[in-house]
Amino acid sequence: MSDQININVNGSKIRTDSDQLIIEACEDSGIHIPRFCWHKRMDPVGMCRMCLVEIETPRGKALVPSCTTKVSEDLVVDTESEVVKKAQEGVLEFLLINHPLDCPVCDKAGECPLQDQTMAYGPGESRFVEDKRHFEKPIPISEIILLDRERCILCARCTRFSDEISGDPLIEFIQRGNKTEVNTFPDEPFRSYFSGNTVQICPVGALTSTSYRFKARPWDLKKVSSTSNCSSMGCSVELNVSQNKMLRILGEDNEFTNQGWLSDKGRYNFEYLHSEKRILKPVLNNDSTNEISINESMELISNEISVDNNSNISFIVGHNSTNEEYYALNNFAENLNKVNKDQNINVYLSDDYLYEGFFQNTDLLGKVQDLDLVDTIILWAQDIKDNLPTLYLRIRQAVKNGKKLVIFGHTNTAMKELADSYFGQEIISKNLEFNVEISEIPNFNELINNKNVLAIIGKSSPIQNTNPISNLINYLDKNSNLKILNCFAKGNTFGALQNIDLVKGLNEFINEFDSRKNNIVFTIGSNPVNSSIYSNQIKDKLMDANFVVSLDLFKNETTELANIILPTTSLGEKEGTFTNLEMRILKQNKILPTPGSVLNEWEYWSMMLNKIDIENNYESEFELNLQLCEEYLDKDNVPSFDNLNKPSNLDGVLNSKSINIEIENVEPGTLEILFVNRLYGDSSTQINSPSISMLGAERFIEMNNDTFIKHNLSSYTVNLVQGVITLQVKIKINNHLPNELIIAPLNRRGFRDIDTTKPYELIEVKNLEELSVN
Amino acid sequence: MSWDNELLERAHKIIELYPQKRSALGPLLYLAQEKDGFISDDSIVEISNLVDITEVQVKSVSSFYSMYKEEQTGTYLLSVCKSISCEINDSRSVINSVKEFTGLENYETDQDKLFTFEEVECIGACGGAPAIQVNYETVEGLTPEKTIEMCEWLKNDKPEIIVADQLQNKFGGTQSFDWAIEDNTGSAYTVPGFQNIGTAKEKDN
Numbered sequence: 008m009s010d011q012i013n014i015n016v017n018g019s020k021i022r023t024d025s026d027q028l029i030i031e032a033c034e035d036s037g038i039h040i041p042r043f044c045w046h047k048r049m050d051p052v053g054m055c056r057m058c059l060v061e062i063e064t065p066r067g068k069a070l071v072p073s074c075t076t077k078v079s080e081d082l083v084v085d086t087e088s089e090v091v092k093k094a095q096e097g098v099l100e101f102l103l104i105n106h107p108l109d110c111p112v113c114d115k116a117g118e119c120p121l122q123d124q125t126m127a128y129g130p131g132e133s134r135f136v137e138d139k140r141h142f143e144k145p146i147p148i149s150e151i152i153l154l155d156r157e158r159c160i161l162c163a164r165c166t167r168f169s170d171e172i173s174g175d176p177l178i179e180f181i182q183r184g185n186k187t188e189v190n191t192f193p194d195e196p197f198r199s200y201f202s203g204n205t206v207q208i209c210p211v212g213a214l215t216s217t218s219y220r221f222k223a224r225p226w227d228l229k230k231v232s233s234t235s236n237c238s239s240m241g242c243s244v245e246l247n248v249s250q251n252k253m254l255r256i257l258g259e260d261n262e263f264t265n266q267g268w269l270s271d272k273g274r275y276n277f278e279y280l281h282s283e284k285r286i287l288k289p290v291l292n293n294d295s296t297n298e299i300s301i302n303e304s305m306e307l308i309s310n311e312i313s314v315d316n317n318s319n320i321s322f323i324v325g326h327n328s329t330n331e332e333y334y335a336l337n338n339f340a341e342n343l344n345k346v347n348k349d350q351n352i353n354v355y356l357s358d359d360y361l362y363e364g365f366f367q368n369t370d371l372l373g374k375v376q377d378l379d380l381v382d383t384i385i386l387w388a389q390d391i392k393d394n395l396p397t398l399y400l401r402i403r404q405a406v407k408n409g410k411k412l413v414i415f416g417h418t419n420t421a422m423k424e425l426a427d428s429y430f431g432q433e434i435i436s437k438n439l440e441f442n443v444e445i446s447e448i449p450n451f452n453e454l455i456n457n458k459n460v461l462a463i464i465g466k467s468s469p470i471q472n473t474n475p476i477s478n479l480i481n482y483l484d485k486n487s488n489l490k491i492l493n494c495f496a497k498g499n500t501f502g503a504l505q506n507i508d509l510v511k512g513l514n515e516f517i518n519e520f521d522s523r524k525n526n527i528v529f530t531i532g533s534n535p536v537n538s539s540i541y542s543n544q545i546k547d548k549l550m551d552a553n554f555v556v557s558l559d560l561f562k563n564e565t566t567e568l569a570n571i572i573l574p575t576t577s578l579g580e581k582e583g584t585f586t587n588l589e590m591r592i593l594k595q596n597k598i599l600p601t602p603g604s605v606l607n608e609w610e611y612w613s614m615m616l617n618k619i620d621i622e623n624n625y626e627s628e629f630e631l632n633l634q635l636c637e638e639y640l641d642k643d644n645v646p647s648f649d650n651l652n653k654p655s656n657l658d659g660v661l662n663s664k665s666i667n668i669e670i671e672n673v674e675p676g677t678l679e680i681l682f683v684n685r686l687y688g689d690s691s692t693q694i695n696s697p698s699i700s701m702l703g704a705e706r707f708i709e710m711n712n713d714t715f716i717k718h719n720l721s722s723y724t725v726n727l728v729q730g731v732i733t734l735q736v737k738i739k740i741n742n743h744l745p746n747e748l749i750i751a752p753l754n755r756r757g758f759r760d761i762d763t764t765k766p767y768e769l770i771e772v773k774n775l776e777e778l779s780v781n
Numbered sequence: 782m783s784w785d786n787e788l789l790e791r792a793h794k795i796i797e798l799y800p801q802k803r804s805a806l807g808p809l810l811y812l813a814q815e816k817d818g819f820i821s822d823d824s825i826v827e828i829s830n831l832v833d834i835t836e837v838q839v840k841s842v843s844s845f846y847s848m849y850k851e852e853q854t855g856t857y858l859l860s861v862c863k864s865i866s867c868e869i870n871d872s873r874s875v876i877n878s879v880k881e882f883t884g885l886e887n888y889e890t891d892q893d894k895l896f897t898f899e900e901v902e903c904i905g906a907c908g909g910a911p912a913i914q915v916n917y918e919t920v921e922g923l924t925p926e927k928t929i930e931m932c933e934w935l936k937n938d939k940p941e942i943i944v945a946d947q948l949q950n951k952f953g954g955t956q957s958f959d960w961a962i963e964d965n966t967g968s969a970y971t972v973p974g975f976q977n978i979g980t981a982k983e984k985d986n
Contacts, residue, residue, distance in 0.1 A: 179841035
């Protein structure tokens with residue numbers, strides 16, 4: 008901890024940390040210093056000179072940029088003197104030499120720091136009569152980001168973000184002096200998973216996103232804080248709505264989770280809410296012309312579930328429900344069991360990466376913040392950059408601050424450059440097992456022995472023996488001071504685990520499905536027929552089932568097989584709580600009206616119970632929330648709505664429940680293909696969000712160069728052939744992969760039918776050039 | 782792969798001189814300019830792979846410094862100083878004579894790709910003003926007449942290697958400082974002749 012010192016700002020005493028910058032110290036004490044380039048999550052550069060303040064030095068008073076000057080004992084600062092005002096006026100007059108006065112057509116106007124600060128600190132009029140700079144406008148620097156260069160004031164926030172924070176510097180200053188502009192390299196667009204953050208931090212309207220450009224004026228927006236369910240990180244967001252339409256999602260600075268940043272998926276995956284294809288009324292037998300009323304649908308379902316025989320009722324749940332909805336579902340299942348003891352009722356979570364995890368010893372459970380506190384970070388899980396993008400940013404930052412990172416293969420190759428030790432094919436086999444004893448791994452013991460270690464642990468592949476993971480955890484537990492972050496990446500997975508008594512996996516669904524019984528299957532916000540490696544088997548079972556009910560937003564491969572589709576609500580349309588991967592419970596808020604005859608999931612469960620004459624004891628999310636709060640282990644800080652709405656708890660509260668997962672460990676045989684989930688895929692929400700729908704279209708596989716040579720290929724476009732399946736794919740070379748293991752995206756069209764344990768062939772696409780010429 | 786093995790070998794030797802790869806960026810850009818007469822996008826891609834930074838970061842540096850040319854230069858780059866000392870000593874007439882002889886305006890290259898003309902800020906030859914650089918080899922104490930003579934010589938003789946001392950003896954006048962050591966190394970491209978990166982060439986007498 009740094010020492011506390013006193014400084015004097017505008018005549019009043021301030022107590023502050025000795026390692027702070029003047030601008031930070033003033034901000035903490037409520038004294039605002041205008042700025043453009045300084046951002047509290049990035050290194051200072053002193054580009055814009057807007058934050059000039061006067062300090063007393065041995066040689067008299069001097070103007071210094073407060074964003075690059077540290078405080079010192081008894082420093083005297085003046086942020087409002089005549090000299091400072093004159094300097095601010097000068098800086099603004101210079102910035103406005105080339106900044107166009109197109110505020111009436113600029114998206115930023117109304118929330119523009121340049122506009123606001125010109126009003127507050129500017130000279131009022133300009134002495135410049137010369138022509139301003141002109142550029143072609145706007146130029147697309149990626150599929151989703153547009154750039155108006157003449158508006159840019161060269162604060163370098165976007166270029167610094169892409170270099171320091173996200174680590175993919177694809178935009179930079181080009182040229183010099185008054186010709187300086189931000190741009191990309193020709194044919195090398197700003198394809199970053201985090202590009203949307205640059206739009207949010209741009210202090211002018213130079214960077215805009217395709218989804219928001221010309222859509223609204225900031226003063227017309229209705230705003231509410233919420234939690235993104237893009238990943239289990241639970242990023243804090245602000246939902247912006249105008250005329251009952253979601254128009255924008257902004258990142259909010261939550262010290263414990265995303266620290267203000269969002270992935271582009273979390274930021275731009277919202278247009279589906281207003282898609283024409285959304286289901287707005289209950290549908291019978293997947294026939295759009297056959298819409299029925301909610302009452303009719305409840306009637307039909309209750310008839311099925313109240314049949315007095317020993318039926319199998321299965322719930323396949325997704326990861327986008329709130330804790331309250333999972334709780335209501337659990338309550339529904341419990342009540343069914345009470346009525347009819349013969350019924351066999353099970354809940355399955357639709358995530359192939361689910362396994363039993365490490366929840367038994369709650370003392371071992373780590374927090375995201377531990378990244379900044381431990382000595383060594385161990386990572387062996389699915390691809391973090393694609394599945395938990397904001398956790399990737401936190402790991403990057405921790406490594407930058409000197410933490411050691413150890414990665415075990417083979418999914419996180421994108422992070423190899425960050426790692427102190429990367430254990431690839433010498434240590435980890437193609438089957439994700441250890442080639443050597445853990446104690447014999449070179450240079451490993453000194454990184455962990457008696458050190459504080461945070462292990463981010465999960466399955467790397469949908470099919471994987473989890474014993475090696477357990478062995479690693481046991482070894483770490485013995486030799487280090489261990490904390491564990493269980494790495495299930497999808498949405499509110501941890502909310503489901505906390506609020507459903509017993510959770511099983513999709514493989515269990517297939518194994519426990521007994522076609523001799525009366526099978527009733529509910530799928531809830533999940534599309535297992537498209538997103539799982541067990542797709543084909545699940546499809547067979549669903550076709551075999553006597554009655555299938557799908558609760559979903561869109562028609563998809565699963566709802567096709569449903570007898571009844573019930574439309575549900577999504578982000579911004581429901582109130583509830585969300586549990587992230589460190590068991591931090593955060594609030595999701597409602598700002599949109601529910602469209603059509605759409606109901607929340609819990610309302611359906613409640614109505615069904617009523618139909619079969621079971622009294623339910625809740626009537627709102629609020630009551631559900633109060634009930635589920637009773638089960639939390641820490642009674643003093645329960646995540647009730649009231650508690651979470653307190654200003655001190657806006658960042659969420661940590662609390663746990665007992666977690667029961669029952670999943671059989673599968674022997675994989677030999678892995679030929681390693682499936683990963685890419686950030687962008689073919690989920691129905693993404694496909695129905697026009698701004699980002701095209702980002703998940705490319706089909707590619709990765710392999711190392713030796714494998715490429717071994718397959719005797721000459722072109723990078725090939726057909727991947729396995730049995731009757733033929734997929735045209737692009738090959739990307741990734742030399743961190745082991746020999747003869749290829750990586751394929753599970754969530755892109757066509758890949759789900761491939762069996763990862765069976766051999767495949769790569770066949771060159773003949774006459775490709777002729778085809779493209781024609 | 783637009784760079785041949787010989788150039789790549791030189792590049793790797795340069796990279797070895799520095800503790801970090803990206804520190805070699807400056808010299809590598811000179812290699813690129815030696816190859817094409819300007820910094821081509823292909824070379825930028827090549828360099829970004831060599832030093833492990835992104836293409837746009839290379840482009841950012843190459844477009845910042847005016848000695849890395851973005852457009853094709855001629856065989857001879859004539860950089861005439863227009864800064865204060867030269868201006869006082871009538872560099873204007875030297876500039877005009879070059880303009881007249883070549884028919885070029887500032888930053889232009891002729892059709893034969895023989896001359897590129899540019900007016901530059903101080904080239905550190907104030908004691909011998911007015912001064913001019915031919916492919917970054919400096920001549921001091923010029924007159925308009927001598928300047929035209931020099932241009933004619935370049936045009937007719939088309940010397941492969943430009944050496945400052947030789948130019949100075951042939952066309953120069955007052956010199957800032959005489960090192961009194963005959964230096965036969967010069968530049969063969971529109972790149973400064975540096976021995977450590979191999980852009981300097983020795984001329985036989």
